[in-house]
Amino acid sequence: MNLIDTAFASLKAEGRTALIPFLTMGDPDLKTSVDIIKTLELAGADMIELGVPYSDPLADGPVIQRASERALTNSITLKDCIHVAEKAREAGVNIPFILFTYYNPVFQFGLDAFFELVQSKGISGLIIPDLPIEEDEEVRQLAEAVNVHLIPLVAPTSKDRVVRISRKAKGFVYCVSSLGVTGERADFHTSINEFLATVREATDLPIAVGFGISSREQVERFEKQCDGVIVGSAIVRTIEDAIPLLQDESKREAGLKQISDFVAKLKG
Amino acid sequence: MTQVPDQNGRFGKFGGRYVPETLMNALLELEEAYLHYSKDQQFKDEVRYLLHKYSGRPTSLYYAERLSEQLGGAKVYLKREDLNHTGAHKINNTIGQGVLAKRMGKSKIIAETGAGQHGVASATIAALLGLECKVFMGEEDMKRQQLNVFRMQLLGSEVVPVLSGTRTLKDACNETLRYWVSHVEDTYYILGSVTGPHPYPMMVRDFQRIIGDEARQQILAEEGRLPDYVVAAVGGGSNAMGIFYPFVQDESVRLLGVEAAGRGVDTTLHAATMTKGRHGVFQGSMSYVLQDEHGQVQPAHSISAGLDYPGIGPEHAYLKDSGRAEYVPVTDAEALEALQLLSRTEGIIPALESAHAIAQTIKLAPTLDKDKIVVVSLSGRGDKDVEAIMSYLGGNTNESH
Numbered sequence: 001m002n003l004i005d006t007a008f009a010s011l012k013a014e015g016r017t018a019l020i021p022f023l024t025m026g027d028p029d030l031k032t033s034v035d036i037i038k039t040l041e042l043a044g045a046d047m048i049e050l051g052v053p054y055s056d057p058l059a060d061g062p063v064i065q066r067a068s069e070r071a072l073t074n075s076i077t078l079k080d081c082i083h084v085a086e087k088a089r090e091a092g093v094n095i096p097f098i099l100f101t102y103y104n105p106v107f108q109f110g111l112d113a114f115f116e117l118v119q120s121k122g123i124s125g126l127i128i129p130d131l132p133i134e135e136d137e138e139v140r141q142l143a144e145a146v147n148v149h150l151i152p153l154v155a156p157t158s159k160d161r162v163v164r165i166s167r168k169a170k171g172f173v174y175c176v177s178s179l180g181v182t183g184e185r186a187d188f189h190t191s192i193n194e195f196l197a198t199v200r201e202a203t204d205l206p207i208a209v210g211f212g213i214s215s216r217e218q219v220e221r222f223e224k225q226c227d228g229v230i231v232g233s234a235i236v237r238t239i240e241d242a243i244p245l246l247q248d249e250s251k252r253e254a255g256l257k258q259i260s261d262f263v264a265k266l267k268g
Numbered sequence: 269m270t271q272v273p274d275q276n277g278r279f280g281k282f283g284g285r286y287v288p289e290t291l292m293n294a295l296l297e298l299e300e301a302y303l304h305y306s307k308d309q310q311f312k313d314e315v316r317y318l319l320h321k322y323s324g325r326p327t328s329l330y331y332a333e334r335l336s337e338q339l340g341g342a343k344v345y346l347k348r349e350d351l352n353h354t355g356a357h358k359i360n361n362t363i364g365q366g367v368l369a370k371r372m373g374k375s376k377i378i379a380e381t382g383a384g385q386h387g388v389a390s391a392t393i394a395a396l397l398g399l400e401c402k403v404f405m406g407e408e409d410m411k412r413q414q415l416n417v418f419r420m421q422l423l424g425s426e427v428v429p430v431l432s433g434t435r436t437l438k439d440a441c442n443e444t445l446r447y448w449v450s451h452v453e454d455t456y457y458i459l460g461s462v463t464g465p466h467p468y469p470m471m472v473r474d475f476q477r478i479i480g481d482e483a484r485q486q487i488l489a490e491e492g493r494l495p496d497y498v499v500a501a502v503g504g505g506s507n508a509m510g511i512f513y514p515f516v517q518d519e520s521v522r523l524l525g526v527e528a529a530g531r532g533v534d535t536t537l538h539a540a541t542m543t544k545g546r547h548g549v550f551q552g553s554m555s556y557v558l559q560d561e562h563g564q565v566q567p568a569h570s571i572s573a574g575l576d577y578p579g580i581g582p583e584h585a586y587l588k589d590s591g592r593a594e595y596v597p598v599t600d601a602e603a604l605e606a607l608q609l610l611s612r613t614e615g616i617i618p619a620l621e622s623a624h625a626i627a628q629t630i631k632l633a634p635t636l637d638k639d640k641i642v643v644v645s646l647s648g649r650g651d652k653d654v655e656a657i658m659s660y661l662g663g664n665t666n667e668s669h
Contacts, residue, residue: 054564055433055564055565055566056433056438056439056442056550056551056565058287058288058442058445058446058449058551059288059449061446062432065432065433069433072564077562078562078563103286103549104548104549104550104557104559104563104565105562105563105564106563107548107549107563108546108548108559108561108562108563109562109563129288129289130286130287130288130549130552131286132285132286132287132288132289132292134276134284134285134292135284135285135286152289153288153289153290154289155288155289155290156290157289157290157291157292157293157294157452157453158289158290158292158293159293161289161292161293165289176289176290179290179449179450179451179452179453180290180446180449180450181446181449181450
């Protein structure tokens with residue numbers, strides 16, 4: 001069984017909603033990413049999205065763009081990011097990993113080699129934001145063959161596509177809360193409630209909401225409607241603020257504590 | 269050659285729609301509207317009317333006699349897209365898409381621009397059709413092309429500086445797509461080249477094919493036969509696709525795309541996507557991409573802001589891999605030489621982009637017999653570049669990034 005399914009099953013039994021933080025691998029460096037992942041788990045994260053830095057992150061706002069740029073300055077590769085999962089497991093992290101990557105790095109790596117590596121390093125799910133269902137057939141088949149869930153995005157503009165997308169989904173359905181790129185925001189799409197209801201109607205899988213969620217109030221708002229809440233830019237910004245501490249060996253623990261405190265606040 | 273793209277927007281293995289889900293319905297709606305209106309006589313008449321009466325088409329196919337004599341080989345004809353309103357071929361596409369946006373009931377348009385030519389052409393059509401227009405332009409390019417920035421503002425458009433990434437065309441495209449994702453419900457994106465997700469490569473080609481349709485008719489009327497070569501500069505590839513497309517089925521006509529080699533293809537400062545790039549997915553489609561071994565897109569370099577782009581339209585990738593068209597690199601220095609030669613022999617100052625096509629013609633024509641014919645796309649005029657050229661020829665070659 002896939003770890004994502006197991007995690008959602010026990011959350012359901014406990015009547016809890018998954019908190020799914022996102023971080024960019026290699027920001028500020030790979031070793032720190034492993035430490036942050038461990039910190040996130042201890043602070044109550046239920047799954048983690050491991051972001052692969054990319055030169056042209058079309059779906060991302062300024063915060064994650066900056067994180068990508070910092071990581072690419074360190075020449076972080078797709079392979080490095082996947083190896084972080086292995087290192088985190090060695091450090092005792094048990095929660096499921098979901099790799100978030102744009103398509104071109106995967107395509108250049110070679111699909112067969114990619115899936116072999118992803119599976120062997122203990123990654124359970126995959127999100128490719130620039131691979132809509134029209135283009136994902138080959139990737140989906142390869143993912144299924146190695147029991148890695150290809151998690152699709154649905155948006156408020158998806159309308160009648162929601163059913164088609166959900167039918168092919170594995171793991172959970174990622175609902176984009178608003179039009180636009182990733183980043184903290186005060187308001188969500190005006191028809192967000194109807195949209196989430198539509199997705200709920202279309203699938204028996206868990207549904208998670210992401211894009212723009214940054215506060216306890218917002219997490220609480222969605223906990224009632226969804227099985228998971230994804231927090232990206234707000235975590236990445238917290239990491240960004242902590243970089244001076246994280247890079248100073250004597251203040252590293254204080255930096256990790258800032259991240260831990262933020263996650264604890266989101267958990268309420 | 270088979271008719272492309274297929275219904276999934278594929279030119280062989282190239283093309284497609286690699287975009288966030290948020291944009292998919294907008295692209296499907298655009299495709300549907302385009303397929304509908306491209307068969308609608310009133311729509312076609314309005315576009316044709318504006319191309320003729322507003323932009324001044326047909327543009328002339330001019331026999332460059334003095335240049336031909338100087339080169340001492342083939343007869344060189346210039347397809348004078350520089351004579352269009354706003355000074356380049358870009359207006360062919362913005363007229364088509366502007367009228368389409370209006371038919372689709374959109375009142376706001378957005379566009380990306382590098383050198384500013386597509387931005388100016390978009391701002392122009394926005395003014396003409398009473399649409400609200402935002403143009404995204406890299407901060408670096410805004411510095412390089414201040415006059416075009418002011419021109420767009422004068423036309424009533426807002427120029428939005430792009431501060432992310434390379435601060436040039438590549439990131440202006442990213443930023444326009446990001447803005448579109450946020451405002452997709454009421455905004456029409458006028459993409460300026462044969463790049464991006466389906467249906468743009470097909471639609472922009474269709475709006476630009478008038479270059480080749482006219483040239484083909486004109487050369488038949490003038491010479492009674494087809495040319496031996498058609499030569500055009502390629503960045504994203506819209507003027508090249510426009511002039512190539514009507515000749516694709518004419519197998520005797522060799523199609524030659526000229527890409528920017530910048531300081532040289534053996535340096536890191538070039539935009540030679542076909543010569544040095546590999547297959548990859550970039551800004552919505554599968555094509556050739558300048559990238560490192562890990563799939564990170566590399567910054568491009570060219571003296572010409574319009575060719576300074578690490579991608580190329582998917583149909584060009586298809587023409588290259590099928591062997592129907594060839595793509596060759598031309599350096600900054602060769603383009604500058606060609607620009608001066610054309611200015612002095614014919615009294616035509618070409619855009620730096622078009623000067624790349626002239627540079628290849630200077631290499632090609634002398635190798636051909638005098639009865640051979642070369643048709644060159646003179647995609648734009650050089651007025652926008654005069655200031656930059658002045659500084660290059662004055663010895664400062666660091667102006668371009």
